[in-house]
Amino acid sequence: MLETGLHVAFDDCYNFVEALIYSLVPDNIPVRKRVYSTEEENTQYMKILAEIRYRPAGVVGGYTDRILRVDLSTQEISIQKLPPDFKHMYTGGRGYALKLIWDETGRDTRHDSPENLLVMASGPLGNEPGFPGTGKFIVGSISPLTDTFIDSNVGGHFGPLLKLAGFDALAVSGIFGEDAVVLIDGDNGTISIAAAPVYDEKTDKGALSFGARLLQDVNSGEYSDSLAAVVAGEGAVNSRFGIVNSLYYDRRRQRLRAKQAGRGGTGTVMRTKKLRGIVVKSGLPRANGNNAVDKKLVRQAGASLQKVITHCDHLQLNLSAWGTTGLSEYMNRFHIFPVNNYQFGQSPEAPKLFASVFLNEYFSKNLPDGCYYGCNLACSKGVETVVLTRGPMKGMTVSVDGPEYETVAAVSNMGIFDPRFVLEYNWYCDEYSLDTISTGVTGGFFMECVERGFLTHEDIGYALEFGNIDAVDRMLHEIGRGEGFGRIAGQGVARGKRWVAEKYAARKGLDADEVMTELNKFGMEVKGLEFSMYVTRESLAQQGGYGFSLKGPQHDETWLIFIDQVHREIPSLEDKANALKWFPLIRTWFNATGLCKLPWIDVRNPEAAGTPEPVKNTPTLAYYIDYLNGTTGSRKDLQDILDDSERLQLLQKLINLRQGKGTRENDRIPLRAMSPVFPHEYQVRAEYYDTWLKDNAGDRAVPASPEEKLKLLQEEREQAYQKLCDIVYDKKGYNSQGVPKRETVTKFGLLDEKAGRLLKEYGE
């Protein structure tokens, strides 16, 4: 008792003195590193290893000008104050991540290097319930798949709460010795590194399960929308395409929901750092969370966009009812829906995966969905009650957040058209923390290897074939657990190709590089990242969209496939090149600022019809510019924000160059992305391709034999892609090798000594 009493008295005195000191210092000071010595002093399940106290900086005009730095190697927690002009050069969000990684990593930095950073950042326009789609943040890092910069875009409350807790960005460096969690408590003014709690084997391996327990434990057993977490499960340990799950409490559904930073393996980086989860808490009001300079302008802009969504979405894509599953039928109709490793773009079985199936049989109805407050597009659909019929959690009742179109198409890419399996695949990928896209494209690649005789069932251990649900289910769990063939499949397509080539070459006495040449034709990756879920061979613009994409073939930079292939609105090379310049700039601006682009790009404003280029939907863009200027106090126009975005694209290009992924050679795309590869792919659309050859082969005579027609088609398509490279590079201010010219880098204020040396290496 005496010991306890003295201890309490000492603690009270210490707290008083600490509070006095704290009140006298402006921002933060690591008043003490608290090390708990007894169980009673710890949070019930977590041992605090390092902690600082701080005063959250207020948000002014969308920014706090603070980055939270956590070094897991040294257990140092610090707050970096940014000079006021930093944000003018590097917008974001995405801009912060790029600048930090450019400055603090090097050519030899890989995903598992201690100096690699895991950056999470929203942007100046994140967190405004009066404007639709402001719940986005990015997770940026050096990717385990591409070995260069990846930024993966994700929704939920984490980004807004991080800002309310006082930070524009969180940058985690180093590698910890044991699994840890970071706790950011903006209400109590503490930031802690804690030993990750240990619950039980099942919970600890999962992401959703672990995150759910963690969020309750830090809040006395209750969920709250003042807290959000990011977590990654065991699949992120065992694969290169681990995701970061963004968890938040949905008051309407009264449960935790999950969105995913899916592409590029940022979850793998997180687990490599031994970072099990990050929790952020802030009870500050969300309304006017950005402390906008002109609140009236922000309100007006938000009201205008909400009105367009209300009046137009249900007449167009109907995202608010169907979510993105609505895309399936359009993609299937126009041969863009990937089937059997992108061999086909259409299937008679595809209607089983159309949106109406999910809406009528699975999605919860009459629930306004959304990943953040204030968005009336509300397209984050979910299924409340799914009893798992497969896998280690068979028999368990779960809720599934999704599926999105990409998850549906990742499953069709493996030849499966079972909507029930799509849901289970979605849930397990989230729980393991696996990218549904990379899993489906990698699975499709290996299935085709079996189909073509490069692999046998014995190589894999089971019949991994198109349409075999049991085999896909087995592969999924093997990847998640790092077992069996999953250890190979979890490396992704780029490294998987090398494994297949060496195995097949050894078996047949061939040269492995020659085998690779064949595998490269249908291994659907660029720069190491697997393709997202669109069959591009009839859209030269989208081929460029994937090939030139700085992070790899992910469509958030460019999605031109419909206006090119279906609308035929950009028929000439010049038209396509102009689109390939403009659209990536505006699309990635959304990523930089903490915004979702769907309210702009997928809800056509009635006023757009009267503009010179309706596809750009500039009347809606005007609302975003007002929102930006109203929030930050700037006076920017559309060209200004395109310039801001181009600066970031150039910085990303410089990182790519440094990491060896920035030249024309790295923009090469697989033959299947441009053309049928094998005769049967030509034959299923023979009439279409025959007509195409007649119309496009110019002076070259169309041959009679199917083999020669296929060869001519492939040559024409390859030539067209190379011509596109030439014209697009010119428009972007690059030389013929895809390297930015010196004057281009100078124009955007990026030509420092490091950039200059790098350009010189590449002949600029």
Next chain:
Amino acid sequence: MVTIELFGIHREIAGIDKIKLPVGEKTLVSDALDYVRKKFPAISLKEYSVLITVNHEVASPDRPLKADDTVCILPHIGGG
């Protein structure tokens, strides 16, 4: 005859994905839209909300139609 293809919410309301329209010498795209409106009054076909293609080319309402043409009534899909 001209084939009119319906998708998404239009297909759901109509209950079918293709309808046939007899075509004369002066049948226009706008006539095809009017035909759909009359046949399925619940389908809202505001011009700004749809994109019309004829044989996979974007078409204006005053484009003439001929036999065996395929008219698609599509939403604007920008790709998120």
